Structure formats: structure tokens, C-alpha cells
Amino acid sequence: MNRRWASLxxxxxxxxxxxxxxxxxxxMFSGAFRRTRDVxxxxxxxxxxxxxxxxxxxxxxxxxxxxxxxxxxxxxxxLGATVVGTVAxxxxxxxxxxxxxxxxxxxxxxxxxxxxxxxxxxxxxxVYIVMHTLGLLGSALGIVLFLSxxxxxxxxxxxxxRAIPKEVIEAATIxxxxxxxxxxxxxxxxxxxxxxxxxxxxxxxxxxxxxxxxVISRGPETYTLPVALLSLNTELGASFQGIMALAVITTLPPxxxxxxxxxxxxxxxxxxxxxx
Amino acid sequence: xxxxxxxxxxxxYLLVLPFAALTILFGLWPIxxxxxxxFTASATALSPNPTWVGFANYATILSDELxxxxxxxxxxxxxxxxxxxxxxxxxxxxxxDGTLLKRGNMVFRxxxxxxxxxxxxxxxxxxxxxxxxxxxxxxxxxxxxGLPAFGGLTTVQTATFAILIxxxxxxxxxxxxxxxxxLAIRDxxxxxxxxxxxxxxxxxxxxxxxxxxxxAIVINLVxxxxxxxxxxxxxxxxxxxxxxxxxxxxxxxxxxxxxxxRYGEATAMASVLFAIVIAxxxxxxRLGERGRT
Numbered sequence: 075m076n077r078r079w080a081s082l083x084x085x086x087x088x089x090x091x092x093x094x095x096x097x098x099x100x101x102m103f104s105g106a107f108r109r110t111r112d113v114x115x116x117x118x119x120x121x122x123x124x125x126x127x128x129x130x131x132x133x134x135x136x137x138x139x140x141x142x143x144x145x146x147x148x149x150x151x152x153l154g155a156t157v158v159g160t161v162a163x164x165x166x167x168x169x170x171x172x173x174x175x176x177x178x179x180x181x182x183x184x185x186x187x188x189x190x191x192x193x194x195x196x197x198x199x200x201v202y203i204v205m206h207t208l209g210l211l212g213s214a215l216g217i218v219l220f221l222s223x224x225x226x227x228x229x230x231x232x233x234x235x236r237a238i239p240k241e242v243i244e245a246a247t248i249x250x251x252x253x254x255x256x257x258x259x260x261x262x263x264x265x266x267x268x269x270x271x272x273x274x275x276x277x278x279x280x281x282x283x284x285x286x287x288x289v290i291s292r293g294p295e296t297y298t299l300p301v302a303l304l305s306l307n308t309e310l311g312a313s314f315q316g317i318m319a320l321a322v323i324t325t326l327p328p329x330x331x332x333x334x335x336x337x338x339x340x341x342x343x344x345x346x347x348x349x350x
Numbered sequence: 351x352x353x354x355x356x357x358x359x360x361x362x363y364l365l366v367l368p369f370a371a372l373t374i375l376f377g378l379w380p381i382x383x384x385x386x387x388x389f390t391a392s393a394t395a396l397s398p399n400p401t402w403v404g405f406a407n408y409a410t411i412l413s414d415e416l417x418x419x420x421x422x423x424x425x426x427x428x429x430x431x432x433x434x435x436x437x438x439x440x441x442x443x444x445x446x447d448g449t450l451l452k453r454g455n456m457v458f459r460x461x462x463x464x465x466x467x468x469x470x471x472x473x474x475x476x477x478x479x480x481x482x483x484x485x486x487x488x489x490x491x492x493x494x495x496g497l498p499a500f501g502g503l504t505t506v507q508t509a510t511f512a513i514l515i516x517x518x519x520x521x522x523x524x525x526x527x528x529x530x531x532x533l534a535i536r537d538x539x540x541x542x543x544x545x546x547x548x549x550x551x552x553x554x555x556x557x558x559x560x561x562x563x564x565x566a567i568v569i570n571l572v573x574x575x576x577x578x579x580x581x582x583x584x585x586x587x588x589x590x591x592x593x594x595x596x597x598x599x600x601x602x603x604x605x606x607x608x609x610x611x612r613y614g615e616a617t618a619m620a621s622v623l624f625a626i627v628i629a630x631x632x633x634x635x636r637l638g639e640r641g642r643t
Contacts, residue, residue, distance in 0.1 A: 081450045117485060165369065168365060173359070191631065192627075193579070196384070199387070257365075318476070329464065333460070345531075
């Protein structure tokens with residue numbers, strides 16, 4: 075009997091908290107379809123009086139650039155940085171785990187750890203200079219390369235490679251396999267699940283990035299959805315409906331990816347953090 | 351050295367090359383530049399021949415009231431945010447780990463974690479409007495419940511609290527899954543033994559479960575401390591540092607100085623914040639290590 079009361083109490087706590095966590099999403103969705111004056115007269119209402127589609131005109135062009143351009147940038151930069159980052163982290167982590175004794179390898183890892191600790195936002199001033207020096211300012215390549223480096227990606231691979239028993243690799247080497255064969259025939263096939271997890275997490279993290287994109291960009295042509303949302307939100311006289319609609323478009327792709335692969339994402343993030 | 355060995359080792363250098371290049375180009379080089387700029391006069395900082403001024407920028411910011419105030423504000427905010435987030439995350443993890451919330455357990459987990467993978471700009475934009483006095487649902491809801499209105503982002507007394515709520519919403523789910531992962535690998539036999547000895551629920555939590563959660567607590571403490579010392583996006587989106595500088599944290603102040611072309615001072619602030627981040631992370635690791643032995 076006592077247990078049932080405890081359970082009831084737990085639900086009485088958990089349900090309001092869950093509602094508070096979901097409410098912003100519901101309010102954002104309904105705000106996209108409700109006319110601004112309707113929101114002003116009844117802010118709490120979630121079901122739209124009518125499905126008003128005027129946001130399509132409000133955000134069709136932002137800062138002189140069509141919405142499709144922001145969306146395309148988001149997709150391309152995110153995918154590009156995910157592929158580059160996953161490959162670089164996988165190969166790098168493998169080399170550093172297999173031969174930590176090679177000259178310079180310890181230094182590379184410490185250098186990476188230092189980068190991870192540095193306040194990301196404050197890296198921006200010098201990154202601007204670096205991009206300028208490399209001639210990558212305002213380029214898609216500059217944005218993709220900068221976004222691709224991530225701690226969680228590296229730690230997940232490092233942890234995975236460390237857990238591979240040495241005997242597995244030694245046995246293959248004794249059978250006369252070259253290092254390349256060991257990597258491509260034995261290690262990488264084993265690493266498929268962790269590669270999938272890393273790619274998913276990298277996609278989610280890269281999609282959300284905004285500050286580096288803003289700094290490396292020269293104009294709205296290379297902005298992604300979050301950057302467009304930020305500039306729309308600071309624009310004077312921007313319509314509330316348009317802002318909510320753009321927030322929905324920014325939120326939806328990662329939310330869908332997460333809901334499809336929830337277990338993998340949550341486990342992967344917990345594991346990657348435990349290593350760090 | 352034989353040719354075979356050169357080839358065998360060369361492969362590893364080849365493999366590490368993309369990772370090393372990215373780390374050096376977009377990590378170490380900017381950090382070195384940042385430190386370098388902090389020792390030069392702002393007006394010449396970006397020119398090929400900057401004027402070296404030694405520690406002048408550091409001296410300037412350490413006597414800059416704005417910086418000192420923002421530094422204390424950042425530290426106080428970090429303490430509040432870390433405490434609030436970890437307490438909430440631990441509470442949520444304890445509730446979800448047990449059998450009390452059997453039905454819908456996964457739904458609760460998803461709901462609390464979804465904001466973590468929601469782009470922070472989008473989440474904070476929505477919260478900014480939720481707190482708005484005429485558009486906002488927060489005050490409408492308080493009114494409905496017969497509670498007094500919440501000042502939200504417009505008053506000095508409430509703005510910090512408002513961004514704490516938005517940040518809790520965005521971050522707590524992450525700390526929760528770390529606690530949940532740790533709870534899943536604890537030894538259930540210890541709790542059974544404690545119950546046999548007649549320990550109550552609180553005593554069991556305090557003396558049996560909590561000590562086993564030490565790894566998760568240390569990890570979360572390090573992550574959350576680094577996270578909140580760097581608080582930036584929420585300020586840019588929701589408050590722009592106001593009202594009356596009440597949410598101007600170090601990252602944001604440095605960004606403002608950068609915007610005003612005060613590069614030397616901005617990068618000096620970056621170095622100070624970096625030093626604090628490193629010192630606190632090392633301290634947290636030490637505490638964690640000592641607990642293990």
C-alpha cells in the first residue's frame with residue numbers, strides 16, 4: 075500500500091515537470107500558426123484558432139537571402155563537418171591508441187585536450203585571424219573544417235579502440251597482415267556501431283552550432299538556420315509568428331533524428347562524457 | 351632503422367595527420383594567437399607588427415570595475431547553476447531509476463533529454479518570448495494560478511533567475527543521463543543488505559547509493575563547472591547582458607570588448623577565464639581521485 079502512494083506521489087512530481095519541459099515546444103508550434111494578435115489576447119492557448127500560414131511570407135526571405143539557402147547551408151555544413159570530423163577522429167584516435175609511444179603523439183593528444191578546455195566562445199577572435207590568414211574567411215570549407223573537431227567524437231573512438239584486446243590485433247599481425255589490412259579488415263568493421271553513434275551525435279551537435287558560423291561568415295550567404303534565427307530575433311519589428319516558425323524549422327530535423335535513434339544517442343553521450 | 355619499420359610507423363603518422371592538422375590549425379594556433387594578442391596594444395594587435403605591451407592589458411582589466419564585477423557575477427552564477435542543475439538531474443535520475451515511475455519511464459527520459467539536442471539558440475529564443483510580458487505564457491500561467499507576475503528578463507532581480515531556468519531546461523537532461531548510467535551499474539546487493547539492517551529510504555540513499563555515485567558526481571561537476579563558466583549563448587539570445595549589466599558574464603563582456611576593437615583586453619579576459627577553467631577542473635579531478643583511494 076505504502077508503495078502505491080509513493081508511486082502516485084512520484085507521478086504527481088514527474089508529470090508537471092514533464093509538462094513544463096514539453097510546453098515550450100508546443101507553444102512554439104502553435105505560435106507559428108497563430109496570428110500575433112491572437113497570441114497577445116490569449117498567450118496560453120495551444121490549439122490555433124485557425125491555421126494561419128502568413129509565416130511563409132514572413133520568413134521566405136531573411137536578410138535578403140531565401141530561407142532555402144539557410145536550410146541548405148545547415149544540411150551541407152552539418153553533414154560535411156560530421157563526415158570530416160568522424161573520419162579524422164576515428165583514424166586519429168586509432169593511431170594514438172595503438173602507438174602512443176611514437177614521437178609527438180603524446181603532444182598531439184595533450185594539445186587536443188588543451189583545445190577542449192579552452193572557452194570555446196573566446197576562441198573566436200583568433201579563429202577569425204586564422205581563417206583570414208588561410209584565406210578561408212566567408213567560405214563553406216572554413217566553416218566545415220572548424221566545426222568538424224569535437225571532443226565527444228574523439229573520446230568515444232578512443233574509448234572503443236582501447237577496449238579492443240591486443241591479442242586480436244597481434245594475431246592478425248602474426249598471420250602476416252599489414253597495418254592497413256589490420257585497420258580496414260579487422261578494426262574498422264568492428265568499429266561500425268561506434269562510428270554510427272559518433273556520426274549521429276556529431277550531426278546533432280554540429281546542427282546547433284551558431285557562433286563559429288557567424289564569425290567565419292562574411293554575410294548571410296553562409297549563415298545556417300540557427301544564425302538566421304538569431305538575426306531574425308534581434309531584428310526590430312520581426313513578426314513573432316515568423317520567429318516561432320523559424321524556431322520550429324531549426325528544431326525539427328535534430329528532434330526527428332534524436333527520436334529515431336534515442337537510445338544510441340543517450341548512451342553514446344553518456345559514454346563519451348565519462349571518458350572526458 | 352629498417353625500411354619496413356619506417357613504413358610501419360609512417361602509416362600511423364598518416365592516420366593521425368587529419369586529426370593533428372585540425373587540432374593545430376583550429377585549436378592550438380588560435381589559442382597561441384589569443385595569448386599573443388593579449389600582450390599587444392589593441393590598436394596594433396591585428397597588424398603585422400604589433401606593439402608589445404607586456405602585462406599592460408592584464409593590469410587594465412584587473413583594475414576594470416566592469417571586468418571584476420562580471421568575474422564575480424560569473425562565479426556566483428556558476429555556483430548557482432551547477433548546484434541547481436546537478437540537484438535537479440540527480441533527483442530526476444533517482445525517480446526514473448526506481449520502479450516508482452514504471453509506466454511512461456522512457457517518455458519521461460526522452461522529454462527531459464530532448465532539450466539537450468535542441469539547438470540552444472532555438473530553445474532560448476522560445477524562452478525569451480515565454481518570459482515576455484505581453485506575449486509570454488509564463489505570466490499568463492502565473493495569473494491563472496493567482497500568483498504574482500514574474501519580472502522575467504526586464505528586472506535586475508529576476509533576469510538571472512530567468513536565464514537559470516532556461517539553462518536548466520537545456521542542460522539538465524545531459525547530467526541526468528550521466529547519473530542514470532552510473533545508477534545502472536551500482537551494486538543492488540548493498541541496498542538489500544542495508545534494508546535488512548533496517549535502514550530507511552533516506553539513510554539508504556545517503557550512505558549506500560550516494561557514495562557509489564561518486565564517479566558521476568565528479569564528471570558532472572567538472573562538465574557543469576566548465577559549461578557555466580563559459581555561459582554565453584543564453585545571454586546573447588535572451589538578455590544582451592542586461593538589464594543594467596546584471597547578466598554580463600565574462601564571455602559576453604569579452605565579446606563586447608572584441609566588438610569595440612579592444613582586442614588586447616578581450617583576449618586577456620579569455621586567458622584569465624581559461625586559467626580559472628583549468629584550475630577548477632584540476633581541483634575537481636583531484637577531489638575525485640582522492641575519493642577513490
